[in-house]
Amino acid sequence: MTPYLLVSRSAEYESRLRGLLGERLRVIPGEFVRLGPESVVDRAGEPRIVLLGPILNYEETRGLVNELTDRHPNLGVVVVREQRSDLEDWVDELAMHAVLSPNANDEATLELIDRLSEWLVAHGRAAMDDFDAPPELEIDDLSFASLETFAEPELDDVPAGIEDPPADVPAESASDELAQAPVQQAWDFPPLASGTPSEAIAVVAPKGGQGKTTLSINLATGLAEIAPNSVVLVDADLQFGDITAALALVPEGTIVDAVAAADDELVLKTTLTHHDDGFFVVASAPSPELADHVPAAALGALIERLRRLFRYVIVDTTPGLGEHSLIALEHVTDAVFVMNMGVPSLRAVRTEFELLNAIGLMPVNRHVVLNMSDRLSGLTARDVEHIIGAPVDVEVPRSSAVLLASNRGVPLIHDDVRDPAAKAIRSLVQRIAPDAFPKRSIIHRKRRSNEPE
Ligand SMILES: Nc1ncnc2c1ncn2[C@@H]1O[C@H](COP(=O)(O)OP(=O)(O)OP(=O)(O)O)[C@@H](O)[C@H]1O
Numbered sequence: 123m124t125p126y127l128l129v130s131r132s133a134e135y136e137s138r139l140r141g142l143l144g145e146r147l148r149v150i151p152g153e154f155v156r157l158g159p160e161s162v163v164d165r166a167g168e169p170r171i172v173l174l175g176p177i178l179n180y181e182e183t184r185g186l187v188n189e190l191t192d193r194h195p196n197l198g199v200v201v202v203r204e205q206r207s208d209l210e211d212w213v214d215e216l217a218m219h220a221v222l223s224p225n226a227n228d229e230a231t232l233e234l235i236d237r238l239s240e241w242l243v244a245h246g247r248a249a250m251d252d253f254d255a256p257p258e259l260e261i262d263d264l265s266f267a268s269l270e271t272f273a274e275p276e277l278d279d280v281p282a283g284i285e286d287p288p289a290d291v292p293a294e295s296a297s298d299e300l301a302q303a304p305v306q307q308a309w310d311f312p313p314l315a316s317g318t319p320s321e322a323i324a325v326v327a328p329k330g331g332q333g334k335t336t337l338s339i340n341l342a343t344g345l346a347e348i349a350p351n352s353v354v355l356v357d358a359d360l361q362f363g364d365i366t367a368a369l370a371l372v373p374e375g376t377i378v379d380a381v382a383a384a385d386d387e388l389v390l391k392t393t394l395t396h397h398d399d400g401f402f403v404v405a406s407a408p409s410p411e412l413a414d415h416v417p418a419a420a421l422g423a424l425i426e427r428l429r430r431l432f433r434y435v436i437v438d439t440t441p442g443l444g445e446h447s448l449i450a451l452e453h454v455t456d457a458v459f460v461m462n463m464g465v466p467s468l469r470a471v472r473t474e475f476e477l478l479n480a481i482g483l484m485p486v487n488r489h490v491v492l493n494m495s496d497r498l499s500g501l502t503a504r505d506v507e508h509i510i511g512a513p514v515d516v517e518v519p520r521s522s523a524v525l526l527a528s529n530r531g532v533p534l535i536h537d538d539v540r541d542p543a544a545k546a547i548r549s550l551v552q553r554i555a556p557d558a559f560p561k562r563s564i565i566h567r568k569r570r571s572n573e574p575e
């Protein structure tokens with residue numbers, strides 16, 4: 123009997139919850155969500171409580187809640203999601219029992235799960251022995267600050283102690299003492315365990331306007347699903363960087379402040395700007411002339427310092443192989459080479475490869491991305507490979523959704539999950555972090571009724 127079920131796209135959250143619930147937890151990776159809610163429910167067993175998230179969008183969560191509660195009407199439903207402006211809509215519209223921050227500490231997470239388990243037992247929705255003995259808790263030390271809110275489920279009543287929270291007061295504040303607990307910021311930096319391999323990825327192109335910034339932003343978004351709040355995106359397009367504009371962010375500081383603070387971790391953190399999708403941004407210089415305050419060596423030192431704090435460091439660069447881009451390439455593990463289907467751009471990529479190989483600056487992992495691919499260009503992917511002298515790893519089609527997302531200030535892969543360009547960029551995320559995704563071979567597709575055995 124596995125009473126708890128987690129459906130999530132975050133490998134890190136999954137391993138954390140496994141650590142807390144052990145054998146009592148069944149996990150269905152987000153990969154299955156794309157196959158439809160039935161595919162998830164078919165694998166769900168007989169759960170008593172399901173945790174949905176982090177990194178499931180509204181439609182996915184709604185589909186799962188409906189399908190799961192249809193099949194298991196007594197199920198307790200917890201949505202794992204950060205405090206965002208649209209959270210209230212989720213609470214209003216989904217038949218869930220509670221919302222849990224993915225950043226809630228272990229004690230608070232277990233406390234919430236235990237309270238919901240007890241409530242299900244008390245209301246005849248589960249038997250006591252459905253849940254093994256709860257793990258030991260240091261109740262005195264509980265921090266409830268990250269338990270965002272309990273939603274009134276569409277049920278006849280709710281667990282003792284969490285019912286009828288006043289509209290603007292989270293239910294857990296029922297205890298005055300606990301309500302005094304310091305509020306933990308939803309985006310606290312998770313500590314990077316020593317020995318955690320950090321990866322740094324430079325996004326480069328010999329020519330301008332190829333899609334470096336678009337890819338950088340969406341890579342950060344995709345990697346933040348794997349490692350929430352352990353991803354930083356550095357806008358090293360020093361003079362004309364536009365990442366904060368493309369994400370509708372107001373910068374807390376800029377790269378000029380960040381390089382000046384690179385020796386002091388605490389100050390450095392204050393120069394970063396947080397994005398709600400779970401990553402941080404080092405904004406570009408506030409005006410072109412201030413870019414001179416960032417010598418190339420200082421950029422290298424900044425990348426190294428960030429690699430000690432974050433699991434993934436992504437560096438968006440200026441077009442061409444200027445001093446800063448070369449230094450960035452020297453300090454990264456991966457390079458994403460971006461090109462369009464224009465012959466001059468492709469020839470320039472070939473020259474860039476030759477040069478980097480000649481000077482020994484080709485990073486260990488190379489990812490060749492053909493962006494804005496278009497059947498009307500007169501070239502095929504094979505022609506492209508012939509010109510650049512290397513295989514294309516990911517082909518991102520031209521899509522109007524890219525500009526639309528940028529104008530809305532939202533990363534494409536969250537703005538339009540079905541868009542072909544978004545899907546292609548997801549496959550780049552998968553290439554860069556293959557271990558975070560289940561292997562294809564373990565997905566057993568359900569045989570269709572009209573398919574021969
Ligand atoms: N796959 C795509 N389909 C359609 N438009 C795209 C695609 N990728 C990028 N674009 C658009 O192309 C333009 C240039 O993209 P982007 O700013 O990401 O390129 P860049 O390489 O960072 O440019 P720069 O060299 O100026 O920094 C933007 O308007 C962006 O919306």
Ligand SMILES: [Mg+2]
Binds near residue numbers: 334336364438
């Ligand atoms: Mg750019």
